[in-house]
Amino acid sequence: MKKSSRTDTAPLEFRHIRAPLGEITLAGRGEFLTGVEFLDQTPSALPAESGHTGSSLPVLKAAEQWLERYFAGEDPGETPPIHLTGTPFRLAVWEQLRRIPRGETTTYGAIAAELARQLGIPRMSAQAVGGAVGHNPVGILIPCHRVVGSDGNLTGFASGLRRKFRLLALEGLDMSRYPLPPPRGGSDLRQIPGVGPNIEQDLFRIGIRRIADLAGEDPEQLYRDDCAVKRFQEDRCQLYVFRLAVYFAEHPHPEPEKLRWSWWKDHRQ
Template identity: 50%
Template sequence: MYYSTVYLSPLGKITLACDADGKNLVGLWLEGQKHYGASLDEPLTENDSVQLFTAAKNWLDRYFAGAEPELAELPLAPRGSEFRQGVWEILCAIPYGEVITYGAIAKKMAARLRKKSMSGQAVGGAVGHNPISIIIPCHRVVGADGSLTGYAGGLEKKIRLLELEGVDTARFSLPKKGTAL
């Protein structure tokens, strides 16, 4: 069983999800986001009284007010393969207001796995399936060519999140084709 609640953000409705004990956040999805709830194997049961949701909403309030809340404030337990978990750990290390490329993440994952190289597309799949958007900052990943490629919540929301963090998005381009559109 998983519990859920809704948070009304400047980007629209966000669904938060936690485990049955209410101890770990397992999901944060923007309305209409690709892969919404895909990492969970049971349906969500609405429960607004979970204490963890109060902490998560407070974190989001501070984030959207321009503060830099720490990831460590919330117990995160995203569900996914070992590979995806590794990619999400790298995402958690991207500093507020900075970006990294899919290729750079692929190099980090290759080093972790003791491989010569790693596909940027494999990394892109893991980034795109991040079940705890915003808090695990997948919006901070950009294409090597300077494109704002790929964000399951939509490119306009990715731009707004980056701008909120003070990133100059004018230096990036929108992809001309592909699944990010």
């Protein structure tokens, strides 16, 4: 992680790029990349944009090319030079994130244990680590999406769990190893009618069936239609469909379901 006395005085410049999972904002000062996040991320880790939007700063072009290779499924190689500012604790956590290899995951607890070992203290809070991970200003290149819960649950991603799911899948992970977070209503997913040992696959089928029903389509035809199934499985909203299936099980009333069908239809492409 390089630093320069000129970094903090150089003007902050921004560049917006389109990516398979949504529009991304890049930020940089001088020769260093300082921020990467999805445009709709909440909360944002970047300062408000003022001037220099659409910058052709070389480091931002290099970051764009790195992301193009990443989303193409290639090894993007070494990241462009990054400059981070934050508390010593956050900087230490972000350095741990940079050490997680592509195609692998770790847990908040494992990071906490490693930092405690380095500092020579008995223990460190996994929750504190989670807070620092959540404030990572350089998404994807500093891979906070590779941190999961101690039970493998996909949790804690400011750009949305569906993106976390897709980023890990893009890196070749077997996503059946990473269970969905419990639904807000507290349901046991295994108690949903039609759900067996393969929870994710069964929820996927339930989601297709209910969406097909709301759309006035034959679900069996939807299964047989290779193009439709392929689009569905590759769509950025796959994780949302799992959630939708859980919602269907918890809320049998049709009007809220129709609202959610409209959302799915708008985001299917």
